[in-house]
Amino acid sequence: MVQFLWENVLRKKRDENNVLSFLKKSFLFKDLTSSEVDFLAHIVHVRHFEAGEKIFTQGDPGVGMYLVFNGNIDIIMHDPSVEPRHSKIEEIFITRLEKGDFFGELSLIEDPSYRSASALSVTKSTLIGFFKPDLLQVIQRNPHTGNKIILRLAEILGKRLRETTEKVTELVTELNQVKVAEKGKSSEKHFTS
Amino acid sequence: MKNTLPRETVRLLIIAGFSALALYLVFYIQNLLISLVLAFVIFYLLSPIINLCERRGLNRSVAIFTIYSINSLFVVAMFSVFIPLIIDQLALLEQELPDLQAGLLTLVSKVENKLQNTFHFEEPLFRENLRQWMISQTSQYTSLIPKWISDSLTTLFLTPFLAFFMLRDGSLMKRQLLNLVPNRFFETVLKLLYDMNEQVGNFIRARIAEALIVGLVTWVGLLVIGFPYAALLALFAALTNLIPYIGPVFGAIPAFIIVFVHSNILFESMSINILAVSSVYLIAHALDAIFIIPIVVAKIVNLHPVSVVLVIIVGAQLLGVLGMIISIPVASLLKLLISTFYQQTLGPRRPLH
Numbered sequence: 005m006v007q008f009l010w011e012n013v014l015r016k017k018r019d020e021n022n023v024l025s026f027l028k029k030s031f032l033f034k035d036l037t038s039s040e041v042d043f044l045a046h047i048v049h050v051r052h053f054e055a056g057e058k059i060f061t062q063g064d065p066g067v068g069m070y071l072v073f074n075g076n077i078d079i080i081m082h083d084p085s086v087e088p089r090h091s092k093i094e095e096i097f098i099t100r101l102e103k104g105d106f107f108g109e110l111s112l113i114e115d116p117s118y119r120s121a122s123a124l125s126v127t128k129s130t131l132i133g134f135f136k137p138d139l140l141q142v143i144q145r146n147p148h149t150g151n152k153i154i155l156r157l158a159e160i161l162g163k164r165l166r167e168t169t170e171k172v173t174e175l176v177t178e179l180n181q182v183k184v185a186e187k188g189k190s191s192e193k194h195f196t197s
Numbered sequence: 198m199k200n201t202l203p204r205e206t207v208r209l210l211i212i213a214g215f216s217a218l219a220l221y222l223v224f225y226i227q228n229l230l231i232s233l234v235l236a237f238v239i240f241y242l243l244s245p246i247i248n249l250c251e252r253r254g255l256n257r258s259v260a261i262f263t264i265y266s267i268n269s270l271f272v273v274a275m276f277s278v279f280i281p282l283i284i285d286q287l288a289l290l291e292q293e294l295p296d297l298q299a300g301l302l303t304l305v306s307k308v309e310n311k312l313q314n315t316f317h318f319e320e321p322l323f324r325e326n327l328r329q330w331m332i333s334q335t336s337q338y339t340s341l342i343p344k345w346i347s348d349s350l351t352t353l354f355l356t357p358f359l360a361f362f363m364l365r366d367g368s369l370m371k372r373q374l375l376n377l378v379p380n381r382f383f384e385t386v387l388k389l390l391y392d393m394n395e396q397v398g399n400f401i402r403a404r405i406a407e408a409l410i411v412g413l414v415t416w417v418g419l420l421v422i423g424f425p426y427a428a429l430l431a432l433f434a435a436l437t438n439l440i441p442y443i444g445p446v447f448g449a450i451p452a453f454i455i456v457f458v459h460s461n462i463l464f465e466s467m468s469i470n471i472l473a474v475s476s477v478y479l480i481a482h483a484l485d486a487i488f489i490i491p492i493v494v495a496k497i498v499n500l501h502p503v504s505v506v507l508v509i510i511v512g513a514q515l516l517g518v519l520g521m522i523i524s525i526p527v528a529s530l531l532k533l534l535i536s537t538f539y540q541q542t543l544g545p546r547r548p549l550h
Contacts, residue, residue, distance in 0.1 A: 046368070046369070046372075047368075047372075049372065049375060049376075049383075049387075051380060051383065053380060057380065058381070059380070060384070065384075065385075065388075065540065065541075066384070067384040067385075067387060067388045068384070133383070133384075135384065135387055135388075136388075136391075137387060137388065137390075137391035140391075141368070144248050144252075145248050145251045145252065146251065146252065147252060
């Protein structure tokens, strides 16, 4: 019994230290000092998910982001023509996330926010949740730390926007090329006929 | 997915069990309920100041201790001025109470006679009932004073103690409770707790500001017109002002009874005192209605006025005066709870395209 208690206490301490070092390495919190990360560790939420458990569903109201502490998370999109709450719907696999990755950060800024994709825990996973009320608490109690987090968040959202713009440009170029090719084919057909 | 169901059920059962036990204890031990409500009031009043200290780089525990010390000095200073004044006025009221009761009965008799002459009633209407009610109330309050004092002392010691731990460990306690919430409800519960916290905090701060303004203006106004029991009546007006809509009316009744009894005239001519007292109460509530209600309260309590009155009646039936005071925040929290539940289960979601 005593050994069990000691193990439990030590494990809790070890877990806390692991969370601290994980947060320090995370891109979103990498500007924070040790005391700021320590403060943050008392605000974030450590959540455990079973293999196959849904983290959130596309279209659900979203409150914040998750950082993958361990395990694998699949990001899935549903067929837009079908309501995501109904079962047996077409799913499109987007990406698989692993330790150190994060997702759902748009919900920290958007109001009201809805999940643009679903997240599913593939293996037994531990996630660190950082939500809008937590961010607001950081801003209220320690605005300096809050500013650092918001700047990093803006950088992440900027990167995502740049990536999206590049993707859209790429797609538009491809679409134009397809159109030109189709035009060429049709004029060729017209010429031969 | 199948493995998670029993764990979630156990978590839900633990939460439900703890909530039921906490509710039972709070409502069973009436003193605990009052202490808890007052501790929440202190928590919401001091939280912004403590956050401000924390922003200036002060450790939270040190900030709480410092604010508590400063506040204790302030409360002691205020009590040393205000409490003797109230005690003096209560003693004076106790002496004058038989005269006031007799005066009130005479006044009621006059009204009754006028009504009987006008509408030709034979039976006395409410004079005898009022006499019986006043006798029962006086004897009841005399016997209740020792119990009331002992209850107040318990509350006086318990409240700051509870508030201190709420301020210091509130965030930690909330996190530990949230740990018990199953994953699929976690975000909803977190958001709900945040919204509830904001709503209750704003409501309490606005109500206390209102009560302070009404109390202070009434006190100064009654002092200016040289009205007796100014401090006592101002305290009563401030406390009853915590009850929305009907509170201000309750708050003004004792002053008007005193005016009517003292002037001992009715209907024949309007005493100047009535005008002066009415002006004091009207100015106090006009300031409240012009500055506080539109800016703060209206934005916080999103309930229809009819719902507010109904909710106050239900609160009064369940918990008396305390019920009347806490009924509005409780009702707005219930509204928030129901709308969140609706949004999560049946409400519209963002179209995917």
